[in-house]
Amino acid sequence: MKRFLFVAAALVLGVPLILLLLSSNAAVTVDPVRVIGQNTPVVVHVTSPHGVRRLSAELEQNGSRYAAFESSRPARRLFFLRGNDVSPVFRFTVGRSKTPALRDGKARLIVSAEANDFRASTDTVALDVDVNTQPPRVSVDGFQHYVNQGGAELVTFTVSGYWTEAGVRVGQYTFRSFPLPGRPANERFSIFAFPWNEPVSTVPVVYASNPSGAEAKGHFWCKVFPKSFRTRDLEISDAFLDKAVDQIDPNGAGDKLERFLKINGEMRRRNNQTLADLRSKTTEKVLWNGAFWRYGKTESFFADARNYVYKGKVVDHQVHLGFDLSDLQHAPVVAANDGNVVFAGDLGIYGNCIVVDHGYGLQSIYGHLSEIAVKPGDAVKKGQPMGKSGSTGLAAGDHLHFSMQVDGVQITPVEWWDEHWIHDRILSKLHS
Numbered sequence: 001m002k003r004f005l006f007v008a009a010a011l012v013l014g015v016p017l018i019l020l021l022l023s024s025n026a027a028v029t030v031d032p033v034r035v036i037g038q039n040t041p042v043v044v045h046v047t048s049p050h051g052v053r054r055l056s057a058e059l060e061q062n063g064s065r066y067a068a069f070e071s072s073r074p075a076r077r078l079f080f081l082r083g084n085d086v087s088p089v090f091r092f093t094v095g096r097s098k099t100p101a102l103r104d105g106k107a108r109l110i111v112s113a114e115a116n117d118f119r120a121s122t123d124t125v126a127l128d129v130d131v132n133t134q135p136p137r138v139s140v141d142g143f144q145h146y147v148n149q150g151g152a153e154l155v156t157f158t159v160s161g162y163w164t165e166a167g168v169r170v171g172q173y174t175f176r177s178f179p180l181p182g183r184p185a186n187e188r189f190s191i192f193a194f195p196w197n198e199p200v201s202t203v204p205v206v207y208a209s210n211p212s213g214a215e216a217k218g219h220f221w222c223k224v225f226p227k228s229f230r231t232r233d234l235e236i237s238d239a240f241l242d243k244a245v246d247q248i249d250p251n252g253a254g255d256k257l258e259r260f261l262k263i264n265g266e267m268r269r270r271n272n273q274t275l276a277d278l279r280s281k282t283t284e285k286v287l288w289n290g291a292f293w294r295y296g297k298t299e300s301f302f303a304d305a306r307n308y309v310y311k312g313k314v315v316d317h318q319v320h321l322g323f324d325l326s327d328l329q330h331a332p333v334v335a336a337n338d339g340n341v342v343f344a345g346d347l348g349i350y351g352n353c354i355v356v357d358h359g360y361g362l363q364s365i366y367g368h369l370s371e372i373a374v375k376p377g378d379a380v381k382k383g384q385p386m387g388k389s390g391s392t393g394l395a396a397g398d399h400l401h402f403s404m405q406v407d408g409v410q411i412t413p414v415e416w417w418d419e420h421w422i423h424d425r426i427l428s429k430l431h432s
Helices: 002-022 236-247 258-281 421-429
Strands: 027-030 041-045 052-061 064-072 089-094 107-113 123-131 139-142 143-150 152-160 165-170 173-176 189-191 205-209 215-217 220-223 231-235 297-300 304-310 312-320 323-326 333-334 339-346 352-358 361-370 385-388 398-407 409-413
Touching: 002 236, 027 107, 041 052, 041 064, 041 107, 052 089, 064 421, 139 205, 139 215, 143 152, 152 165, 152 205, 152 421, 165 189, 173 189, 189 398, 231 352, 231 421, 236 258, 258 352, 258 361, 258 398, 258 409, 339 361, 352 385, 361 385
Parallel strands: 143 220, 231 304
Antiparallel strands: 027 041, 041 089, 052 064, 052 107, 107 123, 139 152, 152 189, 165 173, 165 205, 205 215, 297 323, 304 312, 323 398, 333 385, 339 352, 352 361, 361 398, 398 409
């Protein structure tokens, strides 16, 4: 009997102790939230080997607490070792629409998570936030804006209220804004592109937003001129496949045509994304001076649609986002205008490539070079030699692939070769 009582006591005392020791803490992290408005998204990450029994969020302001969110699951106090729910993510919204008692001003967001095990420990995170339910407002200029499909334009506007981001949207594309030179930070401009692949019915819109989720939109007079882009058949020879594929993918193996198609599709998209990402490396200042330099004679145009033909069969379709310009073999390639080099090196289908930033998100691109004579960080002047033309990358012969981009969206360079267009469409409004 004594042994039985001892065993029973051991079970009564030992099992809870073991369960207690096997329990663990829940760790809470909240994605940064600085401002809460009408409906502000919140993302909470909880790390807990045994899952989360309860997660709650409260808003505290002026000594009062308001429930903002709660999620609970059945308790597993004794059987929590049977399963786990590691690092769950909770997404919910908080704000004035759900908590009408909130007032604009300082507040705290308090998030607590309770582990779903025997100990049920709780971890709490508190963030200081500002409640701001007043949306931003925008007032757009009264100019008449004319933009070519595949081209660029500039709009000016004034932002008021609480805002942290402002610019122009054209369909799926977003273009930043910058303070007008010599003016207050809320008087702004945006050089935006009307992408070649956007329907001409797309309406560009100025927007201003803040972290609370509030957004204001402003419309402006804008006429879009549709453009016709060429379609061309390009013959692919075995000699070209041998040369280009082995140069770009020297360690690859397998069918040359399949490797080419992967380069021409997947690598092209990655390379264009690399170019687009260079928009972050821009100077908030006009660096260019006058019209941009035009190199050689034209072999291919911007936004040419290309059908790649191999042994009489169309095997691929891609769009060529630039001008192919030719001159003498290994001819000097010069900077099209003043600026700073932000990229110089190999870039897949573009071969040896240079990108020059000209300020305010405007950049020029030089591809297929045989030599590069500059490096990132170099300041260059218009007409300064930067390398030599070549046939690196997906190039059948010696030429320069030249393109330009605005905030990461490639555009036709034709407009920027025209000093009158630059003055009328860009500089006259920038300094008005």
